[in-house]
Amino acid sequence: MPVPARPRRHDPQRRDRIIDACLDVIAEHGVAGASHRRIAAVADVPLGSMTYHFAGMDDLLREAFARFADQMAVRVEERTAGASTLDEALAAFGANLGEDVFATQRELVVTQELYTLAARRPQYRDLTSTWMARTRATLAPFVDEDTAVLLDAMNEGLALHRALHTAPARADLIAEALRRLTGGS
Template identity: 35%
Template sequence: MRERILNAVLHVIGTDGIAAVTNRRIAAQAQVSLGSITYHFASQTDMLRDAMLGFVTEETARLTELAEKYRDKGLSVQDAASLTEQVVRDLGWAAERVAPFELYIQAGRDPALRAAADECFAAYDTLTVTILEGLGVPNATTIAPTLVATIAGLQLRRLATGADSQDISAAILMLLPR
């Protein structure tokens, strides 16, 4: 039931924004009783935080599994950049994929969400360091946050403009030492 509620939170945020998140709306979307919302979450901030962390946990697991498939395949940095671009393009823009951007912006307004946003970006940084180290890229820990921010920024730009013309792999290769 808790997972249904969190999925409903992401759907509502991705569809209509954070302002649309009400206990009644989430209960209806999740097809649970109104009391279930308050049973599982003491506050709306708790619900938003857990939705953000849940998304990133699932996304990190998915990307880690993908990275592990290619770990021993002898990919070059160029191959990895192209693979990253393909993964980004294949994500699509379902409401649940738009929601994290809204939540990150909300974390800028709500100090109670900042630790969760920090945890999310730390998970992406850790995954990126693992991939970069696997590729033998020097200074992976230093480069990872910039690489994560670049990919997130390009995704946000893609979302905001509807354009799919950016070359993510070229951007990645510009940031990595050769």
């Protein structure tokens, strides 16, 4: 007697869960510790789903890091969207730096993993370049291009500083840096 086929599980969010699980695994184990098996277990999906939805680990990493970079860029875009003056833009950008950027240890680690991967493998630099360009674009109506680059570099530097330093940065340091870089009041 033939064994009846198991019904297929309808799971339209499976691909998204895998991408989110990939970011969780990266946050906990790093890119080097991200495996199909580990990600499938975190996503609670059959191992075969990994190769069904993604051509390989690089494909999954690109999708996961692209999603993460987009989410982070949206935060600064939303934060600065209502600004109509330089002071308002700087206040919003500063609030993004102080409150939104890398609000959790998970985000901080995932960001550093993306930076490291992009530094080692140039094919990932389009993700970081796009993210930085979106951040700079939020400042474009208020400052010249070079100042926007400097402000974004400060943003990236503060992220690295937060990841590596044992003491938190002074709360007023961001506002002071923004003032110095823009010659503002």
